[in-house]
Amino acid sequence: MGFFYSALFSHVFHIQITPVFVLLNIVLSYLPDTDVPVELLQRGRLGGREHGSHRGLTHYPILYLVTTTILYFVLGSSWAVIFFVNIFTHFLLDSFGSGWGLKWFWPVSTDQYKLLANREDNSFAWNKLIARWKTQEFNEKALKYGDDNWFRNLYFKPTPTLAFELTAFLAGLLSLYAYILLT
Numbered sequence: 001m002g003f004f005y006s007a008l009f010s011h012v013f014h015i016q017i018t019p020v021f022v023l024l025n026i027v028l029s030y031l032p033d034t035d036v037p038v039e040l041l042q043r044g045r046l047g048g049r050e051h052g053s054h055r056g057l058t059h060y061p062i063l064y065l066v067t068t069t070i071l072y073f074v075l076g077s078s079w080a081v082i083f084f085v086n087i088f089t090h091f092l093l094d095s096f097g098s099g100w101g102l103k104w105f106w107p108v109s110t111d112q113y114k115l116l117a118n119r120e121d122n123s124f125a126w127n128k129l130i131a132r133w134k135t136q137e138f139n140e141k142a143l144k145y146g147d148d149n150w151f152r153n154l155y156f157k158p159t160p161t162l163a164f165e166l167t168a169f170l171a172g173l174l175s176l177y178a179y180i181l182l183t
Ligand SMILES: [Zn+2]
Pocket: 032, 033, 055, 059, 090, 094
């Protein structure tokens, strides 16, 4: 998404497209995943049955609402929008597909929310708009249905997730390329 947003925001906010601006959008779109290397260092692995979701503090939306507000007052509305859209697209994508969604309403509620999933086993479901798990329940489900080899099973096999992410990556890259050619 970083590539696509670089082109979009450059156009909308009249910001010159530079490698730094593109890099900034890429960093922002992955910012919530800074908990990934931390967990890898601490546990030597990510997610899995006993741990369930790797999505900790850096995946709590409220922190970014606060940051967006600060950015708005310090740097103005363009940068607040760039920050907000990059981060919340990440959260929206994390609410689908692989994984167990997010604690969208932390600290008000520690429930885990996911879109289009079966509450019972976390499988994909077109007709279930929102699945919600309480912490205790979520830990039990993760133990039962979680996958210790989720990374390998998700990205080293032809899964819909892999196809989606590759397509999104290529589409983003192409949109940026086209934008640079046309402007
Ligand atoms: Zn994430």
